[in-house]
Amino acid sequence: MLTKEENEILTRVGPGTPAGELLRRYWFPVAIASELTAENPTQLVRILGETLVLFRDKSGRIGLIDDRCAHRGVSLSYGRVEARGIACPYHGWLYDTQGNCLETPAEPCNSKFHLTVKQKAYPVQELVGLCWAYLGPQPAPLFTNFDIWFRKDGRRKIFIQPQLDCNWFQAMENSMDPAHLQILHQDTANRGRSIQDSTRGLTDDVQEFDFYEVAYGLMKRRTYRNGIVDEHPVIFPNILRQGNVGQIRVPMDDTHTKVYFVRFFPSENGEIIEDDEPPVEYIKPYKNPPDAVHPYTRFRMDSVQAQDHMAWETQGPICDRTTERLTSSDRGIILLRAVMFREIKKVQRGQDPMGIIRDAQNNPFIDTHLMESIAQIGQDRAPRAVNE
Amino acid sequence: MLTHEENILLTQVSRGTPCGELLRRYWHPVAAAAELTDEKPIRAVKILGEELVIYRDKAGRYGLVGEHCPHRLASLAFGRVEEEGIRCPYHGWKFDGAGKCLEQPAEPPEGKFKDRIKHVAYPVQYLGGLIYAYLGPAPAPLLPRWDVLVWEHGRRWIVKESIIDCNWLQPMENSVDPSHLYWLHGDAERFAPRLKTYAEKHEFIRFEYGIRKRRTTLSLATGGESAVDDHPLLFPTVLRHVAPYNEGSGHRHNLQIRVPVDDFHTQVFRANFLPMESERSPADAPVPFRFTPLKTGPREYKMDMIPAQDSMAWETQGARSDRTQEHLGVGDEGVIALRKLLHEQIERVQQGLEPMGLIRDPEKNKVIDLGVINERIGLFGNERSLTSQSKAAS
Numbered sequence: 001m002l003t004k005e006e007n008e009i010l011t012r013v014g015p016g017t018p019a020g021e022l023l024r025r026y027w028f029p030v031a032i033a034s035e036l037t038a039e040n041p042t043q044l045v046r047i048l049g050e051t052l053v054l055f056r057d058k059s060g061r062i063g064l065i066d067d068r069c070a071h072r073g074v075s076l077s078y079g080r081v082e083a084r085g086i087a088c089p090y091h092g093w094l095y096d097t098q099g100n101c102l103e104t105p106a107e108p109c110n111s112k113f114h115l116t117v118k119q120k121a122y123p124v125q126e127l128v129g130l131c132w133a134y135l136g137p138q139p140a141p142l143f144t145n146f147d148i149w150f151r152k153d154g155r156r157k158i159f160i161q162p163q164l165d166c167n168w169f170q171a172m173e174n175s176m177d178p179a180h181l182q183i184l185h186q187d188t189a190n191r192g193r194s195i196q197d198s199t200r201g202l203t204d205d206v207q208e209f210d211f212y213e214v215a216y217g218l219m220k221r222r223t224y225r226n227g228i229v230d231e232h233p234v235i236f237p238n239i240l241r242q243g244n245v246g247q248i249r250v251p252m253d254d255t256h257t258k259v260y261f262v263r264f265f266p267s268e269n270g271e272i273i274e275d276d277e278p279p280v281e282y283i284k285p286y287k288n289p290p291d292a293v294h295p296y297t298r299f300r301m302d303s304v305q306a307q308d309h310m311a312w313e314t315q316g317p318i319c320d321r322t323t324e325r326l327t328s329s330d331r332g333i334i335l336l337r338a339v340m341f342r343e344i345k346k347v348q349r350g351q352d353p354m355g356i357i358r359d360a361q362n363n364p365f366i367d368t369h370l371m372e373s374i375a376q377i378g379q380d381r382a383p384r385a386v387n388e
Numbered sequence: 389m390l391t392h393e394e395n396i397l398l399t400q401v402s403r404g405t406p407c408g409e410l411l412r413r414y415w416h417p418v419a420a421a422a423e424l425t426d427e428k429p430i431r432a433v434k435i436l437g438e439e440l441v442i443y444r445d446k447a448g449r450y451g452l453v454g455e456h457c458p459h460r461l462a463s464l465a466f467g468r469v470e471e472e473g474i475r476c477p478y479h480g481w482k483f484d485g486a487g488k489c490l491e492q493p494a495e496p497p498e499g500k501f502k503d504r505i506k507h508v509a510y511p512v513q514y515l516g517g518l519i520y521a522y523l524g525p526a527p528a529p530l531l532p533r534w535d536v537l538v539w540e541h542g543r544r545w546i547v548k549e550s551i552i553d554c555n556w557l558q559p560m561e562n563s564v565d566p567s568h569l570y571w572l573h574g575d576a577e578r579f580a581p582r583l584k585t586y587a588e589k590h591e592f593i594r595f596e597y598g599i600r601k602r603r604t605t606l607s608l609a610t611g612g613e614s615a616v617d618d619h620p621l622l623f624p625t626v627l628r629h630v631a632p633y634n635e636g637s638g639h640r641h642n643l644q645i646r647v648p649v650d651d652f653h654t655q656v657f658r659a660n661f662l663p664m665e666s667e668r669s670p671a672d673a674p675v676p677f678r679f680t681p682l683k684t685g686p687r688e689y690k691m692d693m694i695p696a697q698d699s700m701a702w703e704t705q706g707a708r709s710d711r712t713q714e715h716l717g718v719g720d721e722g723v724i725a726l727r728k729l730l731h732e733q734i735e736r737v738q739q740g741l742e743p744m745g746l747i748r749d750p751e752k753n754k755v756i757d758l759g760v761i762n763e764r765i766g767l768f769g770n771e772r773s774l775t776s777q778s779k780a781a782s
Contacts, residue, residue, distance in 0.1 A: 072716070078701075089701065091567050104717055107719050111717070
């Protein structure tokens, strides 16, 4: 159980908030790179409580700047791109990818007014078919050398989940909550077994849960009574690696989250794939109506992700943690919160938080034992029969 | 750039707010007359933050009364009209257009209870296809007989747009912002060439009814003689405009009337008039009406329509544009002039004075010819001398 103040610290993502400043030390995907085309060169981006425009100018440069024109606030996402940048649709103020104002066409020819205007601008890089942005202080850190992004012996596919209409941290707590798998997902993750008692679900398959910190985040480990061990790491602060998926939860604002799944499919016999351009699939809404929130909508319950979205959203737009009742199986959640508070303090003291890497010579490959997890995907977790 | 307090002062529309009281000194349209039919004689309308119903009773009189019955607050929008007035659907209380309660069927017949009931009611008047209302203190000024509403020598029609999700002042600032034409509407074929050779002089001239926005396009941009256009902003909520019609075969004069629904919504009516040899529009003739949606979904504007381009700009500025964050240049002279005028007029009302442009002399209100000029489309207005003066000056 948290106090109201602690809950605020943990969940607010806007500029200047404690967790918002921590999150601003990491790179986040903001768009599908292949969707930024000559026909559609601008996209509105909502991230960490900021409204931005992502654009590709006619010189091919990608920019991410404040969507609100400095002049009189019109959305630049309706602007026109040209070789030097993006021009506001209203009066043509032209900005480059660095946020410099190059022209204010309706001002007198000799005007230097544009030199006084500076639009907020953030760096963007492409990786695994996504455009990633960094909204924090310079210099930006390196990308983490995480196997699911950087392995070359396979192909990737991107899945865009329906927008999650709640705070991002609910999804992250779920990633450190191993016990829910055997209950919430019992009907979809039972691998063909019939459930005897839906209250206990598959709980009795599990021997024990364990949680520990690693250099890049936290590990959740399930040991089953039949000897199988699942390890699903959280890449701090916002990514779960489960099975062959990197699940990236991007806080749009305090109460909305964009979820990207990047699935890795290893090639047969370890063949190296050089031109890995991941295809993209959009997942249909899990609820009807799709733009309403609980209790004014109803979730489908026929897939693991739909069940998870139900659980996260019905906890509330921002879960009220002053009234919860945590137990021994919630140890992972308690650990995750403690790490969050500790890392927030580090940022407040001017230090780099967990997992930030700045030295290209010392950016070790992070092996999350992807192949073991993939191999276990179909394996039965049922306890072996006594006479076996 | 304004302070937060100034921004609130200039934009609030409800009763009792400084700007809301100013706006209540003027007539505003609440519906097109053609929206009220025998089948549907009642419509709920919201204006200046007040929830009302406009209706036409069976005797053909219009009335504008509070939407919520004073009995137990059910909506009169679901009521019935009769010979004289409107009846609540819940218990049958009946009101006339002055807000007088005529009947309370469930009360004893000898009772005087109904005489103590005074329902919210405002005066309404029909003009040029629109039903106008006055929500301010009596005596109401005259309903201005703008040229577009009373001319007879052509075709008149009314357009009502889908509601714009932002404060009314954003469209009004746009009306004294000549330079946006070439960028926001720059993809329209007839403007595109001028983007390359932008050379204009702007003047914002106060006159009896508001601000004349005068644009002089210099010869550098026209390639020939410089050209003037002059579109008056009729304070506080109307733009008087003219544009070519049907590929330049005529001139479509119009009033773009931005009615504040509440602080964050605006209803635009357009009254159009096309001078024609072959048609006439007498004052008592029915005026055709059309509803025009500007969007196909959230953030999906019909960007090939000029009004939709405008509404994109206004809505994306924010429900109430945060003017503490803006950067105004010299090209925004008109915006600054309008804010100054609005501020002054709010103060006049606070001091108990009449704001600008109220008409109380019927002699002055026969036809108010606004003499718009648009030389580029061959329209020189009535004030020929004024046009030639500004030509000589440029």
